Amino acid sequence: MAEKSPKMLLIINPGSTSTKISIFKDEREVYTETITHKIEELSRFNRASDQDLYRMEIIVRKLREHNISVNDIDAVVGRGGLLRPIEGGTYTVNEQMVADLKRGVLGDHPSNCGGLIAYAIGKALDCQAFIVDPVVVDEMEEVARISGMPLIERRSIFHALNQKAVARDAAGKIGKKYGETNLIVVHMGGGITVGAHRKGRVVDVNNGLDGDGPFSPERSGSVPVGDLVKAAFSGEYTYPEMKKLIKGLGGMVAYLGSHDVKEIEKRIGKGDEKAKLIYEAMAYQVSKEIGAIATVLLGKVDAIALTGGLAYSKRFTGLIKNRVEFIAPVYLFPGEQEMRALALGGLRVLLGQEEAKTYSF
Secondary structure, three states, X not given: OOOOOOOEEEEEEEOOOEEEEEEEEOOEEEXXXXXXXXXXXXXXXXXXXXXXXXXXXXXXXXXXXXXXXXXXXXXXEEEOOOOOOEOOOEEEOOHHHHHHHHHOOOOOOOOHHHXXXXXXXXXXXXXXXXXXXXXXXXXXXXXXXXXXXXXXXXXXXXXXXXXXXXXXXXXXXXXOOHHHOEEEEEEEOOOEEEEEEEOOEEEEEOOOOOOOOOOOOOEOOOOOHHHHHHHHOOOOOOHHHHHHHHEOOOXXXXXHOOOOHHHHHHHHHOOOHHHHHHHHHHHHXXXXXXXXXXXXXXXXXXXXXXXXXXXXXXXXXXXXXHHHOOOOOEEEEEEOOHHHHHHHHHHHHHOOOOOOEEOOO
């Protein structure tokens, strides 16, 4: 019997000033490149979502330069953008999704171009176009949305793509399927999100974008509300300045003047006691959040997975493991596997392992 030809997938991940592209044959990445865009070129566009055709033309040109036949592509998978809240999974890019990405229904962001480019190339090649686990994935239980103030509802905004991919890998480590496990996944980068994954759904997670949960290298995390309100109305800070103190200039960088964990670890090695205290406090808060989220799963946790850039640090992960290993085994998945996660999401559909979902409102 002849072997089946591998599925070829084109993966597109647009960033603020770059577009990363990869070609996967089944699970194997055979080509990848990060295309850097000049600021003056991007400034020609009023909105990030208007850059889709400009970025697409460069992508097609790069593929031709590397003698990659676009006619062999079985599916195009783009990074999901700011859509309406949806459950996790792989979605077929349809006309309603394209309209919402173009309009910026929840905001204008370069990631919106991912679905738009996938749709355009998919139509041109007559192949399938998908997005996978965008940042707007919302599977939170209703009880988790209650904040204590009716004016404000807790929201699901987290590193959905990497968290879901790592959760599947963690489930595999313990010989189970993602939908059969209870997991705690911690993405640790510029922002930190801690998710409770119950039987394939993220039923609770902190909003790592707008200052909820543990503080991170550049975000404040949850802070005493009364003092925050007092500072906001003190007259000493403008609204944009307060926003910066929460995201961008908050957390470790606010205390130590750097968001580079490697630099902070060098300072600790030279005897910097303040750096040591803040560094350990960040690990302490992550551990505390893991402990809190374990209650969501009633203490029945199969595994804890640490991922993101900070997971490369043995010192930082060691501090966390020391506090939380009593809950469940801890596994490390350093870095972000976004391109692989996008590819595997599309591949599962092509192989019939799961059905593509429909974006419909």
